Amino acid sequence: MIQRIFRSPKTYFFLIAALVILLALSQVVQIHIPARSRGSIEDLASLRERKVNVVFVLVDTLRADRLSTYGYERLTSRYLTDAASVGILFRHNLSQSSWTKSSMASIWTATYPNLNGVTRFSDGLPEELKLPAEIFKDAGYRTVGLYRNGWVAPNFGFSQGFDQYQNPIASWTPEKIEKRTISSYKLSGSDQSVTESAIEFLNDAGKDKPFFLYLHYMDVHQYVFDDTSDFGVTFSDYYDNSISWVDKNIGMFLYELDKRGLSKNTVVVFAADHGEAFMEHGTEGHARNLYHEVTETPFVIALPFRLKESLVIDEWVQNVDIWPTILDMLGLPSIPGAQGKSLLPLIYATARGETPPAEFLNRPGFAYLDRTWGSDRAKPDPLIATTYDEHRLIVPMCFHGRTELYDIAKDRGEKQNLARRASRLRENLTERLIGFFALPDTGFAATKNEVDTLMRGQLLALGYVLDDHERAKMRGPDGEDPRGCEKPSLPALDHAATEPEDSEDIIEPDVLKFYTK
Ligand SMILES: [Zn+2]
Secondary structure (H helix, E strand, O other): OHHHHHHOHHHHHHHHHHHHHHHHHHHHHHHHOOOOOEOOHHHHHHHHOOOOEEEEEEEOOOOHHHOHHHOOOOOOOHHHHHHHHOOEEEEEEEOOOOOHHHHHHHHHHOOOHHHHOOOOOOEEOOOOOOOHHHHHHHOOOEEEEEOOOHHHOHHHOOOOOOOEEEOOOOOOOOOOOOOOOOOOOOOOOOOHHHHHHHHHHHOOOOOOOOEEEEEEEOHHHHOOOOOOOOOOOOHHHHHHHHHHHHHHHHHHHHHHHHHOOOHHHEEEEEEOOOOOEEOOOOOEEOOOOOOHHHHEOOEEEEOOOEOOOOEEEEEEEEHHHHHHHHHHHOOOOOOOOOOOOOOHHHHHHHHOOOOOOHHHOOOOEEEEEEOOOOOOOOOOOEEEEEEEOOEEEEEEOOOOOOOEEEEOOOOOOOOOOOOOOOHHHHHHHHHHHHHHHOOOOOOOOOEEOOOOHHHHHHHHHOOOOOOHHHHHHHOOOOOOOOOOOOOOOHHHHHHHHHOOHHHOOOOOOOOOOOOOO
């Protein structure tokens, strides 16, 4: 009988089938075994006792309201949502500029653009600064940055503190359209090369010392995606496709982090430098104004343990708070001269169901954009915005254009300008701006950097940098750039009072239009 069983081919077939099922099951079990244990917010304190790894995932050009994580009706960000569902999600976060270099300088220095001075084409971060990567390095971390945006290249000072800071070699160039085709320069490859390099890094990471890894994704900026994303064929749909594609890259990275058992000892921070406009206010792209579509960005923290459910913070926070918060969470020294705040007290209060400390209630947020970032020679033409008490005031600091005031709770699209009608409200927000300009000086000055031909070409590929033709269009008959002023200032705040009554609904012409279609 037994011999017959062994001789039967059926037996071997069943044995092999059982083995295959077991193997498959082990894979499934492996995926579903949580690498991170359940924890509570009180466990945050333990992060100060041990050296945890930090990953900073920065998705260029990602506006919060296009993420399913933030309530968007399309499923664009399921992996980020997974991470947020057991981590901390800041529902209302502001970026400090709508232009990459200014915004990134604000994130890394935890200071505002007009105060740190990194606002224009050739500006860079000076050596004397102590940036987060340097703080990590001093604390014994291995520090690696992977970026694909030329504005955060080493020659602008962004590589300070990184053991390795690389633009990964393009491994794959997708066939899908790239919107910014204004020159013969193209940004080659895709974010897949960032993900692949990051995963390769994980193979021997975290063994002898903790690591800090910065991943700067660019495909949302470039409208690049693979053929599994199919929300439609308009630019806006392509934008959603590219979010879904980059989210998949994030999912792949997080899976590999988990698989290596690293996620239980790693904090992962997700953020963006600015959003993207789709003609909501007469322009496309970014770096032209400071409305919600370009300044409201995501901010999510995944912890080395899983919270029972997402901790959602409703108070307004800002990108300048990111590093003060993370460094505080890990018990590392803060950034000297930081103007952002550690959000830890806000996180604890929210988790415990307590009223947040007063300093986080109705806290004004600020954004700044020198609209001449694309030119070395143009006069400054800054816009400044404050978000306060469910309102947003946007002020041109030279004497042209109009002051705008919106009720962003009721008028999410920022369509109805209340600047003339609501004078008390305008004065109230103006006071925030005056207070903002009274903040102590950061004590450092931006460096002025040479931009060589190769670098200029890379920036052209991003759709930045105006070519001669575009510049000529901006100049008046006398060859002078008609915009900007020698000394931008706050007196322009009174400008709203002198505007003609019917100016409210005029949308400014898109003088800086730099996309050719
Ligand atoms: Zn950017």
